[in-house]
Amino acid sequence: MNEHFLLFDVGGTDIKAGLANSNGEVLQVLREPTHKVAPENAATVLVAQLEQLGRRLQEDTGATASSAGLIVCGLVDSEEGIGIFSANLGWRNAPLKSMTSQALGLPVGFGHDVSLAARAELELGSGAKDEALRRNAVVMIIGTGIASALMVDGRLISAGGYAGELGHSQVPGGFDCACGATGCLETVGSAGAIAKRYGDKTGVSVGAKEVFAARAAGDELAAGIINDAVEALTFTMAQLCSSVAPEGIVLGGGLAQAGPGFFAELEKSLRRRLSFHRMPRLISAHLGADAGLQGALILAREVNQASAGQAS
Ligand SMILES: [Zn+2]
Structure with a gap:
């Protein structure tokens, strides 16, 4: 049977919407910025936007x-x-699943x-085999920033949505974080932090890539900042090795593309x-920017x- 699925990946700044067939091929993708509205309207406005995107994809x-x-x-x-x-989009305790289901007329x-x-990365990407x-x-x-997820004994740990916030775990040498705490990993160990710290010290606005290039050219400031990032990341990884003992740590996002030297x-x-x-294997993520829509497809199929099953 050739069934089709609507896929929505709602991020802090934009929505990616897609339509996939039963082979898992994504036939079309639409991308729109999320609307900035008052927090009390955030969920209603978002669901109306999803409904429109869903209609367009099907048309x-x-x-x-x-x-x-x-x-x-x-x-x-x-x-x-x-x-x-959601800090970026403003909703609080919004029943997004039932609202969207009602608007689309679909499970x-x-x-x-x-x-x-x-999950998509582990089921379809680096973990597929x-x-x-x-x-x-x-x-x-x-x-x-740094986003993360923990798979332990085949279960993705959620803890009511609060688990897996590794970017906001405390590390030695961490700075004030946008979340309100001090010392969070992502204030030292993220691509954003590497770029910001180098920019603050030099007055030059750069990306993390340029800081790596500067280090390769012998820049000691760049080398120190990258070293701080490595130490902060492995501090948190070591805590994970003693608490949940992963077989592998899959690294994605901009910093994972800093080259094989960085993994070493x-x-x-x-x-x-x-x-x-x-000792976990350090593995580069396979799926890249498509991982979100592939994850939405896993849910749509389920x-x-x-x-x-209920209907039969
Ligand atoms: Zn934080």
Whole structure:
């Protein structure tokens, strides 16, 4: 049977919407900025936007969707279908799953963007042929900030939406964080932090890539800032090795593209921190920017199967 699925990936600044067929091919993708509105209207305005995008995708492709997958940023209670909080988009305790399902007239699978991108990465990307990794892994997306997900004994840890905030775990030498705490990993270990610290010291606005290039050219300031990032990241990784013992740590986002040399540095620094612990493999993420829509597709398929099971 050729079924179709609507996919929505709602991030802090834009929405990616897609329509996929039953082979998992994404036939069309639309991208729109999220509307900035008062927090009390955020959920209603978002759902109206999703409904419009869904209608356009079905009109453009001539396909009729049988279910939808929706993933959103922020704190998410995936079991209850609630967007607990989004700093960027403003909703609080919004029943996004039932609102979207009603607007589209379809069953909707709902979850957290990073968790589902991580599931897609482990089921379809780097973990596709790696059973051990699929069962015990940490996925870290290191870009402007640091997002992450923990897979332990084959279960993605959610804890009501509060688990996996590695970017906001405390590290030695951390700075004041936008979240309100001091010392968070992402104030030192993210691509954003590397760029910002170098920019603050030199007065030159650069990206993390340029800081790596500066180090390669012998710039000691750049070398120090990158070294701080490596040490902060492996401090947090070492805590994970003693708490949840991943088989592998999958690294995605801008900083993971800093080259094989960067992985080797992380590995050397992490090894130095461990003794009897299981040394995780450090693996580069395969799926890249598509991981979110692939994660939404996993949810759309699950909810479609569940509702087909109920109907029969
Ligand atoms: Zn923080």
